[in-house]
Structures are given as C-alpha cells and as structure tokens.
Amino acid sequence: MQQTDFRALTIAGSDSGGGAGIQADIKTFQELGVYGMSAITAVTAQNSLGVHHIHPIPLTIIEQQLHAIGSDMNPAAVKTGMLVDAATIELVATMSKRFRWNNVVVDPVMIAKGGASLLQQTALQALIQHLLPITTVITPNIPEAEILTGLTINTLKDREKAASNFVQMGVTHVLIKGGHDETNTEHSVDLYYDGQSFHYLSGQRVATKHTHGTGCTLSAAITAQLARQKKPLEAIHKAKKFIQAAIEHAYPIGAGHGPTNHFAYNQMKNKRKTATGNHIQHL
Ligand SMILES: Nc1ncnc2c1ncn2[C@@H]1O[C@H](COP(=O)(O)OP(=O)(O)O)[C@@H](O)[C@H]1O
Numbered sequence: 001m002q003q004t005d006f007r008a009l010t011i012a013g014s015d016s017g018g019g020a021g022i023q024a025d026i027k028t029f030q031e032l033g034v035y036g037m038s039a040i041t042a043v044t045a046q047n048s049l050g051v052h053h054i055h056p057i058p059l060t061i062i063e064q065q066l067h068a069i070g071s072d073m074n075p076a077a078v079k080t081g082m083l084v085d086a087a088t089i090e091l092v093a094t095m096s097k098r099f100r101w102n103n104v105v106v107d108p109v110m111i112a113k114g115g116a117s118l119l120q121q122t123a124l125q126a127l128i129q130h131l132l133p134i135t136t137v138i139t140p141n142i143p144e145a146e147i148l149t150g151l152t153i154n155t156l157k158d159r160e161k162a163a164s165n166f167v168q169m170g171v172t173h174v175l176i177k178g179g180h181d182e183t184n185t186e187h188s189v190d191l192y193y194d195g196q197s198f199h200y201l202s203g204q205r206v207a208t209k210h211t212h213g214t215g216c217t218l219s220a221a222i223t224a225q226l227a228r229q230k231k232p233l234e235a236i237h238k239a240k241k242f243i244q245a246a247i248e249h250a251y252p253i254g255a256g257h258g259p260t261n262h263f264a265y266n267q268m269k270n271k272r273k274t275a276t277g278n279h280i281q282h283l
Pocket residue numbers: 140141142177178179180188189190203204205206207208211213214215216218240243244247
C-alpha cells in the first residue's frame with residue numbers, strides 16, 4: 001500500500017525512561033502515522049522518580065543534526081522541547097529560518113515534574129527574542145506562561161490576558177494548558193487563542209500521578225496533526241483527544257510518576273471500530 005508522506009521533526013532532550021522528550025515525541029508521531037525525525041539537545045538519565053543526570057549535547061553536534069535533516073529531509077512540522085540554554089535556542093531559530101521550516105510548535109519546557117531544571121534561567125530572554133517570533137503554536141503550562149509573560153495566572157481571565165501577551169510577542173497560536181490548575185478538580189481545561197477568539201478545550205480530569213510526559217506528548221500530537229496538513233485549532237482538538245486517552249490509560253510503571261500511554265488512542269479507536277464493524281480509519 002502506498003504510504004502517505006507526512007514527516008515531522010522533534011528538537012528535544014532524550015528521556016531514558018521513555019515517557020517524555022524525544023522518546024514520547026517519536027512514539028506519538030508513529031501512532032499518528034507521521035514519520036519522525038530527531039535532533040537531540042541533551043541526554044538525560046531519568047526514570048519515574050525523576051531526572052538524575054543531564055548531559056547537554058555540544059552545540060556543533062546539534063547544528064550537524066539540524067543541518068543533516070534540513071538539507072535533505074524537509075519536515076512538514078517541527079517541535080521543540082528541552083532546549084537547555086540560550087545558545088541552543090538561537091541555533092534552533094537560525095536553522096528554522098535557514099530551512100524555512102513552517103509549523104513550528106514550541107513547548108517551552110523549563111522544569112520537569114520532579115523539579116529538575118531543563119532550561120537555564122538565562123535562556124528565557126533568548127526564547128522570547130529569537131524563538132517566539134517564529135512560533136506557529138506555543139504550548140506553555142501555567143507556570144511557564146507566568147514566567148514568560150511576567151503575569152500571575154489564577155483565573156481564566158488571567159490566562160486570556162497571558163495568551164494575548166504571547167500573540168503580542170509574535171506567536172500565531174497559543175495553547176495555555178490547564179493541567180496545573182488545581183482549582184478545577186473535574187476537568188483539565190486548556191485555553192486556545194489565535195489573536196481573534198478564545199476557545200476552551202476541556203477534558204475529564206483523571207485522578208492519577210502518572211502524568212510524566214503529558215506536555216511533550218500533547219505538543220508532539222499537535223505537531224503530527226500539523227504535519228498531516230490539519231489547521232492549528234483542528235490539530236489541537238485532535239491532540240487533546242490523544243492526550244486524554246494517554247492519561248486515562250497511563251502506564252503505572254516504576255515507583256514514582258509513570259508515563260502516559262501512547263498506544264491508548266489507537267487502541268480505543270480500534271475497539272470502537274470492532275464494535276461498530278467500521279474499518280475506515282478517521283484520524
Ligand atoms: N490529570 C489530568 N487529567 C486530564 N488531563 C490532564 C491531566 N493533567 C494534565 N492534563 C492535560 O494534559 C495536557 C498537558 O498539560 P499540563 O500537565 O498542564 O502540561 P505539562 O506537562 O507541560 O506540565 C493538557 O492538555 C492538560 O489539560
């Protein structure tokens with residue numbers, strides 16, 4: 001059977017535990033029928049208990065990875081995760097412009113759920129100055145949105161204000177995620193803004209500690225859907241369904257915070273297909 005050609009690139013850190021970073025991204029791309037490529041910015045030694053060691057990859061090697069992909073393999077969408085420091089951010093922005101990459105999804109990863117810092121404090125300005133102006137979709141969680149905008153976010157109105165700030169900083173589409181909003185025990189609500197109107201995307205909040213890699217997986221699913229030519233809001237709606245299934249069926253492996261389940265979305269879809277006898281695949 002002829003494979004349709006959808007390709008995406010992730011620029012992120014490696015998570016030895018497989019729940020976040022490059023590993024989560026590639027698994028998500030694969031589940032959504034997208035060919036995955038990677039440029040690794042750091043190798044981390046981590047598991048369900050946390051990030052134990054970080055080994056940043058030399059800048060020249062990151063550049064060589066980006067050049068190898070950009071000069072030959074032309075991704076339709078690109079996402080960034082752990083970017084380590086200001087020099088890496090500047091490099092990623094320069095290379096994205098050089099290769100005219102479209103559909104740039106920035107997950108502004110700063111602090112792992114276990115508390116380890118994945119981005120130097122001094123890199124924030126570089127992110128704002130170099131990366132945000134070329135960002136198609138940014139996906140901060142609430143603490144990241146607060147740090148980048150300088151606002152305190154308690155209410156949904158505060159979140160709308162922060163989303164407007166991101167648009168003023170040059171971002172085209174903003175998704176401020178609500179996983180950290182503990183005032184809402186029923187739902188986990190994400191806010192989308194494109195400079196024109198606000199949309200709220202709500203999912204049933206799952207009472208689980210196994211949420212390692214939720215942000216990586218969501219942003220990778222958005223990237224995959226953009227690579228599949230979906231418009232940003234539709235890509236985000238589909239990605240929200242993917243992460244919801246992945247959290248509802250999370251893998252309780254390890255003694256700490258287990259990863260989400262990247263198979264869950266397709267497994268549930270296949271179950272529904274078997275139940276209805278419908279064998280047509282709708283992504
Ligand atoms: N317990 C939960 N139940 C359902 N959805 C969740 C839960 N925690 C996070 N999410 C969703 O997972 C995605 C990632 O959100 P969040 O946890 O805020 O990001 P991050 O991993 O970057 O901290 C969002 O779509 C959010 O709404």
